Amino acid sequence: MTTAAVPDNIRFLESQPHAMPLFLEFAMLGLFMFGLFATFRYLVRRAAGNKSYKSGVAVALLSAFLLFWVNGAVGIIGSENNDANMLYFALLVVVLAGSLVVRFEASQLRFVMGFAACAMVLIAFFALGFGMGVSGPIWPWDVVWITLFFSGLWSLSSWFFHRALQEGARAEDRSPLNEGGAL
Numbered sequence: 001m002t003t004a005a006v007p008d009n010i011r012f013l014e015s016q017p018h019a020m021p022l023f024l025e026f027a028m029l030g031l032f033m034f035g036l037f038a039t040f041r042y043l044v045r046r047a048a049g050n051k052s053y054k055s056g057v058a059v060a061l062l063s064a065f066l067l068f069w070v071n072g073a074v075g076i077i078g079s080e081n082n083d084a085n086m087l088y089f090a091l092l093v094v095v096l097a098g099s100l101v102v103r104f105e106a107s108q109l110r111f112v113m114g115f116a117a118c119a120m121v122l123i124a125f126f127a128l129g130f131g132m133g134v135s136g137p138i139w140p141w142d143v144v145w146i147t148l149f150f151s152g153l154w155s156l157s158s159w160f161f162h163r164a165l166q167e168g169a170r171a172e173d174r175s176p177l178n179e180g181g182a183l
Contacts, residue, residue: 025072028072029069032065032068033065036061036065039057039061040057040058040061044057046104047164050106050164051167052106052160052161052164052166052167053106053160053161053164053168055160056106056109056110056157056159056161056163056164057157059153059160060095060109060113060154060157062153063116063150063153063154063157064092064096066150066153067088067092067150068089068092071085071088071089075133076088076142076143076146077127077132077133077143078133078134078135078139079135082132084127084133087123087126088123091116091119091123094115094116095112095113095115095116098112098115099112106161106162106164106165106168107161107165109158109161110158110161110162110165111158113154113155113157113158113161114155114158116154117150117152117154117158118151120147120151121147121151123147124143124144124147127143128143128144
């Protein structure tokens, strides 16, 4: 096969070491968004009237979506081809696993989200300490600002889950069962 017979888009893909066909990128993003939407619907139904729990879920899922999207599209540490960016995908897997283990209970989700905020900072320290992503145009500030942004989102989610726990305790205090009546 001669070089002239190879379409330009195939030649472009061959020149990119980690390039993925565009339709696969959209399929992955669509699957991820469907999973986030389904999770949000399930957890919001489960939350009954607890607005703080719903807000915590919304912020956590927004954080996960943005982290997945930004990291997959342009990368956070250097370019999207930098292998150190896989740490952020690993973080998302750990947050999902942790949320499943604690069965999406607000009392424990606040710690999972707090862990995510701390892990973001640890990944940034790791990247900066080992000089990963130095080829980035504004390195190290891109890693620092993005880390602060995502750590802030994970911390906000943790705070909402903490508030949800307090709201749940107040609702139990107002329950008719706590009015001195026996079952």
